[in-house]
Amino acid sequence: MMYGYEWDTSSTLAFATSILPILGIGLLVTLQAAAVGYAIALVFGLVLALLRRSRIRAISWTVACFTEFVRDTPLLVQLFFLYYVLPDFGIVLPAFMTGALALGLQYSAYTSEVYRGGIDAIQRGQWEAATALNLSRFQTYRDIVIPQMIPRIVPSLGNYLVSMLKETPVLSVVTVLDMLGLANMIGERTFDYLVPLSMVGLIFLPMTLICSALIHLVERALPKSGIPLR
Amino acid sequence: MTSIIRFQNVTKRFGALTVLDNFNFEVQQGEKVTLIGPSGSGKSTVLRILMTLEPFQEGKLELAGLSYHEPNGRGTFKASEKHLHKIRSNVGMVFQSFNLFPHMTVMRNIVEAPIAVLNMKRDEAETRATELLRMVGLLDKKDHYPSQLSGGQQQRVAIARALAMRPRVLLFDEPTSALDPQLVGEVLGVIRDLAREHDLTMLLVTHEMRFAREVSDRVCFFDKGRIVEQGEPEKFFTNPEQPRTREFLSSILNT
Amino acid sequence: MTSIIRFQNVTKRFGALTVLDNFNFEVQQGEKVTLIGPSGSGKSTVLRILMTLEPFQEGKLELAGLSYHEPNGRGTFKASEKHLHKIRSNVGMVFQSFNLFPHMTVMRNIVEAPIAVLNMKRDEAETRATELLRMVGLLDKKDHYPSQLSGGQQQRVAIARALAMRPRVLLFDEPTSALDPQLVGEVLGVIRDLAREHDLTMLLVTHEMRFAREVSDRVCFFDKGRIVEQGEPEKFFTNPEQPRTREFLSSILNT
Amino acid sequence: MTWMQYLAPLLKGAQITVIISLASIVLGTILAFAAGIARTSSNPIVSGIAFVYIVLFRGTPLLVQLFWFYYALPLIGISFNPITTGIMTLSLLTGAFGAEVVRGALLAVPVSQYEAARALNFSKTYTLWHIFMPQAVVEMMPAFGNLAVQNLKDTALVSLISIADLTFQAQSLRNITLDSATVYTLTLVGYFIIALGLMLIVRLIEMKLRRGAAFSRSAHS
Amino acid sequence: VTLDDVKSAGYVQGATANEVPYGYMKEDGSAAGIGPDVAVAVFKRMGVNEVNWTVTPFGTLIPGLKARRFAFAAAEQNISPERCKQVTFTEPNSSYGEGLLVKKGNPKKLTTYADIAKDPSLKVAVVSGANNIDFLRAVGVKDNQIIIIQANADALSTVQTRADAYAATELTVSKLAEGGKDVEQVRPFTDPIVDGKPVRNYGGFAFRPEDKDLHDAFNKALVEFRKTDDYKKILTSYGLSEESIKAAAAKNVADLCAGK
Numbered sequence A: 001m002m003y004g005y006e007w008d009t010s011s012t013l014a015f016a017t018s019i020l021p022i023l024g025i026g027l028l029v030t031l032q033a034a035a036v037g038y039a040i041a042l043v044f045g046l047v048l049a050l051l052r053r054s055r056i057r058a059i060s061w062t063v064a065c066f067t068e069f070v071r072d073t074p075l076l077v078q079l080f081f082l083y084y085v086l087p088d089f090g091i092v093l094p095a096f097m098t099g100a101l102a103l104g105l106q107y108s109a110y111t112s113e114v115y116r117g118g119i120d121a122i123q124r125g126q127w128e129a130a131t132a133l134n135l136s137r138f139q140t141y142r143d144i145v146i147p148q149m150i151p152r153i154v155p156s157l158g159n160y161l162v163s164m165l166k167e168t169p170v171l172s173v174v175t176v177l178d179m180l181g182l183a184n185m186i187g188e189r190t191f192d193y194l195v196p197l198s199m200v201g202l203i204f205l206p207m208t209l210i211c212s213a214l215i216h217l218v219e220r221a222l223p224k225s226g227i228p229l230r
Numbered sequence B, C: 001m002t003s004i005i006r007f008q009n010v011t012k013r014f015g016a017l018t019v020l021d022n023f024n025f026e027v028q029q030g031e032k033v034t035l036i037g038p039s040g041s042g043k044s045t046v047l048r049i050l051m052t053l054e055p056f057q058e059g060k061l062e063l064a065g066l067s068y069h070e071p072n073g074r075g076t077f078k079a080s081e082k083h084l085h086k087i088r089s090n091v092g093m094v095f096q097s098f099n100l101f102p103h104m105t106v107m108r109n110i111v112e113a114p115i116a117v118l119n120m121k122r123d124e125a126e127t128r129a130t131e132l133l134r135m136v137g138l139l140d141k142k143d144h145y146p147s148q149l150s151g152g153q154q155q156r157v158a159i160a161r162a163l164a165m166r167p168r169v170l171l172f173d174e175p176t177s178a179l180d181p182q183l184v185g186e187v188l189g190v191i192r193d194l195a196r197e198h199d200l201t202m203l204l205v206t207h208e209m210r211f212a213r214e215v216s217d218r219v220c221f222f223d224k225g226r227i228v229e230q231g232e233p234e235k236f237f238t239n240p241e242q243p244r245t246r247e248f249l250s251s252i253l254n255t
Numbered sequence D: 001m002t003w004m005q006y007l008a009p010l011l012k013g014a015q016i017t018v019i020i021s022l023a024s025i026v027l028g029t030i031l032a033f034a035a036g037i038a039r040t041s042s043n044p045i046v047s048g049i050a051f052v053y054i055v056l057f058r059g060t061p062l063l064v065q066l067f068w069f070y071y072a073l074p075l076i077g078i079s080f081n082p083i084t085t086g087i088m089t090l091s092l093l094t095g096a097f098g099a100e101v102v103r104g105a106l107l108a109v110p111v112s113q114y115e116a117a118r119a120l121n122f123s124k125t126y127t128l129w130h131i132f133m134p135q136a137v138v139e140m141m142p143a144f145g146n147l148a149v150q151n152l153k154d155t156a157l158v159s160l161i162s163i164a165d166l167t168f169q170a171q172s173l174r175n176i177t178l179d180s181a182t183v184y185t186l187t188l189v190g191y192f193i194i195a196l197g198l199m200l201i202v203r204l205i206e207m208k209l210r211r212g213a214a215f216s217r218s219a220h221s
Numbered sequence E: 001v002t003l004d005d006v007k008s009a010g011y012v013q014g015a016t017a018n019e020v021p022y023g024y025m026k027e028d029g030s031a032a033g034i035g036p037d038v039a040v041a042v043f044k045r046m047g048v049n050e051v052n053w054t055v056t057p058f059g060t061l062i063p064g065l066k067a068r069r070f071a072f073a074a075a076e077q078n079i080s081p082e083r084c085k086q087v088t089f090t091e092p093n094s095s096y097g098e099g100l101l102v103k104k105g106n107p108k109k110l111t112t113y114a115d116i117a118k119d120p121s122l123k124v125a126v127v128s129g130a131n132n133i134d135f136l137r138a139v140g141v142k143d144n145q146i147i148i149i150q151a152n153a154d155a156l157s158t159v160q161t162r163a164d165a166y167a168a169t170e171l172t173v174s175k176l177a178e179g180g181k182d183v184e185q186v187r188p189f190t191d192p193i194v195d196g197k198p199v200r201n202y203g204g205f206a207f208r209p210e211d212k213d214l215h216d217a218f219n220k221a222l223v224e225f226r227k228t229d230d231y232k233k234i235l236t237s238y239g240l241s242e243e244s245i246k247a248a249a250a251k252n253v254a255d256l257c258a259g260k
Ligand SMILES: Nc1ncnc2c1ncn2[C@@H]1O[C@H](COP(=O)(O)OP(=O)(O)OP(=O)(O)O)[C@@H](O)[C@H]1O
Pocket: B014, B017, B019, B037, B038, B039, B040, B041, B042, B043, B044, B045, B046
């Protein structure tokens, strides 16, 4: 029994259906973590990308090192660090927060690259035209650069949502039991891992496919109005 | 007459390459000047320096009485953003590749800067934009996006966009060279009309000789970072003095 | 004289847009023909069909006696790759944007196809390439990469590359329009020399009127998928019959 | 125990991590090319198989894949040792992601290059390998660099199938010493250094490919 | 795998989980702990001089056995009726009670698992895959009070910050209390009562049911070995008491599997 649900090990099919509600609870956790993490990644990634273009060397350099470090080390170990080492320094974050934050941070490092690429792809002529028209740096970003960048980067940003969904299982190291974590628990209790884990794979597959399809829809629905996409 | 643009011994380098070498050049208020010269001679660089898109290393440059070296600026061309802003408010530029904002309609391309920079009311900005669009003959395209226009039409919008900021000096960098030969006429017409406005100072870089002849008060032949020869168009084209000028003109006219 | 190219009632559509409508056109062996006409009229399409880069929907087309509809092909223009291969071995094309292979040196750009397609020995291919490079005046650049060449030089390499396959028909699609005015001369010279070779059939699309005049035996004015008027260059330029032709010529010549 | 003494076991783990990572990057790249090219094939069966492979491995979590290969396949008699299983799984994953990179880079070669090749009568295979590939490979390098680092990070999960990689050694050390802060700091630094090494290799390859001025970026604009 | 296979190969593949002191990996990469040490001694007596160790997460011991990843598991897994359905156990090798790790000073005054059930605001951590979770549930602790951690080493930080207690076996708890600051083992501790009896664990070696021959040979050698002083020396060196050693010998595997 788990979360008030019993399971039935009489046959594979019965087992699979009986654990579905439990996996559903885990799925909810997966989706929540991905949603919070993704929101962080979208916003913080842009902040990182802009800071990295700062004219002040110290800032752009620090940000570059930070992003590189986060990007190059495994989320698994980062999570351990945030969850079990930070408390030694008096910083205690709740488990879910830690998980979502670490996911968000890791993916900020990715999205900041996407944003950076997006900004770099804006033709020089656009910046020069903005300067010639005397637009301020802020106005240039707000009115010229970001609106042109968005349609171009939606596909890559979307792909990271899919990757993030698939990476939520590592949150179990910080005691946040997502779908895979629960499947593991069921496995530990019933000694049958194959069925719950395969079900997780089976649930993830259509989920990621649907996600990709949704991103594609968003991509098509975005007003591009002549922005060259390559 | 007063000079509105004054280059005094300006030197501009890209790394080891010296593009302008003790360059001296003046343009009077209201004058229309054409710069011609071989590729790579530094014509675009002159315009880009004026537009504050490029710094320079030595010398003195003034536009409408404003020095590009701010008195309290931080070293060579390290004028404050605020000072550059003031200089730029006197200059407009029409780029070879138009550089319209692709995500905005023609109308928004034109009103964006007046509203954001000059704090003009939207109504007023649109009224003026309408006038400008009528002038360049594109009023019916005001809700189109740049990608829906031909090159000639895009260039005309770019001209209207620059004019909307009411510059005293307008710079054109090969405004027709990215256009199909058939579309050149459209843009030429607009610039010709503009040239009649006596208060506007115009500095044009172009390879279109007919253009230089019809529009300008003075033609300057520019080579290796210096002005080799200059004069009234009629005289300049029919009877150039310098052998280098003659050679260049024949290479362009006889292909 | 025998026709080497023969379009018979060829119709070509892009979706709903009919670009060629019952198009009839012949070119004789050794003839040099220039196609001119407004943008979008279908000039490039004619060349691209000949190069088998585009299929067409109706009519009959022959090149050097080979029909583009293979007798046993699978429906409209579904000739087998082998048959297309045979057609293409008679045609070469020089593209507006050169389309050199950026990862190969000039020499390799030229010898690659003779070696891979004609199974020529490397030695022989290089000897021929050397000759061709001397002809286009670029022997000293043989180990450069395309990105290290100017546009005019790239275009000359593209011509040498096409010639290395010994085509009987050579197609040029605006070979100079991507070049700076000063570089046009280089390419023009090479094409002019080529035109002297009597056996080579040439079909040129260009906006350079001087070009058309000097090189070609016949000029065709092409509009809306049909040939409106054609004739010898002298007659064509000085005294065109059709009002549409006159209008077009004046729009091009008087900008 | 001081941090110096942690180094020996961590280095041993790092060695395993590097081996698994390098091997699976190499194999994954080969798979990526096979599947990426297959995806652009006009034969629906070939491109279909590649599509299913890519969707399957991109769409499911690595943990599930590892479990399947290590604990489930032996039940039907197919069994590989842990290192082989780790390398195999990671290669398949990297291959699936890399396939999209390869496909994208091939599609990004300008059509005009295809037309030029056709005008010169090159065969399809010849065009793919001698015209498209050399140009596409250069464009792929940055993306493959990212995949290599991703792959490195994914190796952290192979401790599940009892491979004594860097993460595993860190966990064991912590178990004995209960000194999480030091162990994890060293571990993070370890991964960072390996990642930098990988990036360096990728850069070197890229520089080699971009040799001369052949790809000074403006080449095909 | 049969005994003959093992003998002709000269070594046997064993597995243990990373749990001090039952079975773990030392810094030099070799395995140690009650399970591994006894297993090595028993195999030596059987004429097998080498054991190759795999260290794997506790939860994957049984899947690994089933997948033929190793011949036996030496992690002092509690011999329970459910596990007996999956694998074949040897006679008990050790016996141990339960324990609780808490913050220094035991601020919540916990003395047994049932105390946690009484106050729903309390949280208790257990390690993933361990059977302590069953005992906690049996005394009425709710799912939302339980935090699942991945390794014993995580317990120290968890008890400091995010949970009020860590439930594990008495030996694990005492090792953690020894090594960590600001934590202590609950003493005196009352073992939880499940099905009317105080819980006591009996750890044994697990084999695949198919490998009956190897299991039987090992089991026989183990029973012999349990009578020696060497055996006692190993167990006491890891902190087991004389009573616990006796208690293990007093039970037999058949009864444990039958739930008696
Ligand atoms: N950002 C830069 N960095 C380095 N060199 C530059 C840069 N911009 C221009 N140059 C060089 O400066 C010289 C002058 O360039 P400029 O664009 O002003 O010439 P131009 O006269 O406008 O030529 P064109 O007719 O081809 O436009 C050229 O040799 C050019 O290569």
